[in-house]
Amino acid sequence: MPGPRSAPFPGRSRSAILCGPDDPRHPAPAFRSVPTGPLHLGGARTAMYNWAAARALGGAFLLRIEDTDQARSTDASLQVILQGLRWLGIDWDEGPEKGGDFGPYFQMQRLPLYRQAAERLLASGHAYPCYCTPEEIEAGRKxxxxxxxxxxxYDGRCRELTAAQRAGFAAAGRRPNLRFRMPQARALQVHDLILGDVEVNTRDLDDWVMLRPDGVPLYNFACVVDDIGMAITHVVRGNEHFQNGIKQRLLFEALDAECPQYAHIPLILNKEGKKLSKRDADTNMLDYRDKGFPPEAVFNYIALLGWGFSGDRDLFSRDEMVAAFRIENVGKAGAKFDEEKLRWMCGEYLRRWTPAQCLERARPWLQAAVPAAAFTTHAGWLQNVVACYQERVALYSEFAGRIGWLFGEHVALDEAARKNLGKEPAAADWLRAYADELAAANLPPSYPQDRTAADAAVALPSKKDAPEPACAFDTPARIEARTRAFTERLGVKFGNFVHPLRAALTGTDKGPGLFDVVFLLGRQTCLARLRAAAGG
RNA sequence: GUCCCGGUCGUCUAGUCCGGCCAAGGACCCCAGAUUUUCAUUCUGGUAACACGGGUUCGAAUCCCGUCCGGGAUACCA
Incomplete structure (x- = not known):
């Protein structure tokens, strides 16, 4: 996606900065990630809004890695962040593992650029060396x-040092930080895409450190140099950066560069209403992946924390979001994360997939409950099993815990099942008779026998008014008809018969429709369990 | 302390810019009912909010002022 974005530092020299109004830049929102921990909810949402803004504007989405905090940055964190973004379906046009014309995209690889900008600022008087020790700074603050x-x-004590004083400090072995010389008591009105017009005064901000003695830049400085160098047009970031935005605007001005459009989005709050931090549990994106959350649902839910597709619709796809997204429409107030609604949304998405799609997605978790070979020998059967549970679970990981009863000749009864079996004194007799009834029926074979023909012909779960499929075996509908006739002959109320039957077959009191259960279990397993429950 | 931002059902929000269409709409949760062989799904109905106080106006959730509450920032982190 080549765009008319022009390089402000052609050939990476510092000779020219070319992003004036006559040189329309290609929209280029950027997500800046700090590789010091996992990608958490808030970061993911920030990335998403940047991404959506870029896609909506038809521009490029950049991913820049701000790794100047060397003590805390790790490659492992970077990988986790990249995986998290990809899992959510947030792809970048320029950045790590992708390259681009405005790289490098790691700040620690851009040190010479900061040095150059620093020299320029020093020469123009916008920056000055500060020889203060941390103790002196602290004392001044006190x-x-x-x-x-x-x-x-910072009290600005190094702001007006004479050349002699500087030489003195240098001779004493002190190595200076570089500070930005803030204009004093300057009132300015800034426009934020989300906050609107805000009035601030520089008297409330101090001269901030841009560069450490070792040449490693600090956030505000690196950010601006890179935003210029990468021709960034939009910056969408957390509201905690609003004040930084003021400092950065002034730096853009000092560098004769045009400032990107800022959009400071509200924070995601934890249950206590405080900024969601990396220390809050369950904020790591990959944990959601590992726990079986559908990424589409997580994406949708996070987007909804501050942005709405419309007043009466909560569910939307990535494409729909991109088509409708405008950064100005993001709300101003912070939002609390609601796990219940996320869970509901997961269920909504999970139900949208075909059984085959759902089976494929749930497979990593299903492997704990399903023999590996079954995925190839009994794909159709597993699809039917999954289909029966799609409306009963919300996460991919939840199938495994529900389907154990489908395997093995016998099944263990839980408390509810035992209760349902014990309630009817004649239950054992009924079940014994029913076993004989089913023996005379034409049920599909039981797993692990081949039952492909049955599962290919019948799509579960059975629906009320669905047409009867052509099947060589008895379908759930036929089994039901047969069972109703059976209870009538037996003189038992259908409603009373059904509970012990389910208990004997599944070992519990919940699950798919009873005749879907019989169909799924097949002849041998049904007979074995019925006779076992009848006492042999 | 100072600066900045925010404040509609328990939660996410629509409505606020351009005051009347809002005795405030949708969604999650919760409750009740319907369907039903269980659970679930589905469907129907219900509970529930304009932080507070003053203005301006014929009329304010919407405009103005104040108060309160909440959050963020105030680093040689980002």
């Missing part, structure tokens, strides 16, 4: 605090 003037921060 004084300001005691004065109760309001402002608390």
């Amino acid at each position: 004084v300001l605090e005691a004065q109760k003037t309001g402002f608390v921060g």
Whole structure:
């Protein structure tokens, strides 16, 4: 996707900055990720809004890795973040493992660019060396605090150092940080795509550190140099960066560069209403993947935390979001994460897939309950099994715990099943008779025998008014008709018969329609379980 | 402390810019009922909110002011 985005630093020299109004940039929102931990909910949403903005604008979506916090950045974290984004379906046009014309996309590989910009700022007087030790800075802050003037921060004691004083510090072996010289008490009105017009005053901000003595830049500085270098047009980020945005605007100005459009989105809150942090449980994207959440649902749900497709519709696809997305429509208020609604949404998505699709997606978790060979020898049967549970579970991981009763000759009875068997004194007799009845029927064979013909012909779960499929074996509908006739002959109410029958067959009191159960279990298993329940 | 932002059902939100169509709509949750061989799905109905106080106006959830509450920032983290 080549665009008219022009390189502000052609050939990476620092000679020219070319992103003025006459040089329309290709929309290029960027998600900046810090590889110091997993991709969490908030980060994922921020990435998503950047992504959606880029796609909606027809621009490029960049992924930049801000790894200047060397003590905490790890390659493992980077991999986890990349996987998390991909799992959600958020793909980037430029960035790690992808490249692009505006790289490198790792800040630690861009050190010379920061150095160049720093020299330029030093020469123009927008930056100055600060020789203060952490202790001196802290002491200055304490004084300001005691004065109760309001402002608390760096007191600017190195702001107007003479050349001699600087030489003195240098001679004493002090290595300076580079600070940005903030305009003093300048009122400015800034426009934010989400917050609207906001008035701020630079007197509430201090001279901030841009570059460490070792040449590693700090966030605000690296960010601006890279936004210029990568011709970033839109910055969508968490609201906690709003003040940084002010500092950054001033730096763009000092560098004669055009500032991107900022959109500061509200934070995702935890149950206590506080900023969701990496320390809050269950915020790692890959945990959701591993727990069997459909990524489409997680994507949809996270998007909904602050943005809506329309007033009366909660469910939408990635494509629909891109078509309708406008960053200005993201809300201003923080949103609490609601696991219940996410879960509901998971169920909604899970029910949309065909049984074959669902089986495929659930397979990693199903393997705990289903013999490996069954996936090839009994694909049709497994599809029917999965289909019977699609309306009963919300996560891919939940099938495995429900379908154990389908395997093995016999089944263990849970408490509810025992109760249902014991309620009717004649249950054993009924079941024995019913076993004989089924023996005379034409049930499909039981797993692990080949029953392909049966499963190919009948699609479960059975629906009320569905046409009767052509099948060489008895279908659920025929089994039901036969069973109703049987109970009539026996003189037992159908409603009373059904409970012990289910208990004997499945070992529990929940599950698919009873005759789907009989069909799924097949002849041998049904007979074995009925006779076992009847006491042999 | 100071600066900035926010505040509609328990939760996510529509409506707020351009005041009347809002005795506030949708969704999740919850409750009741229908269907039914269980559970679930589905369907129907229900409970539930404009933070508070002043203005402006014929009329305010919507505009203005104040208060309260909540959050964020105030790093040689991002």
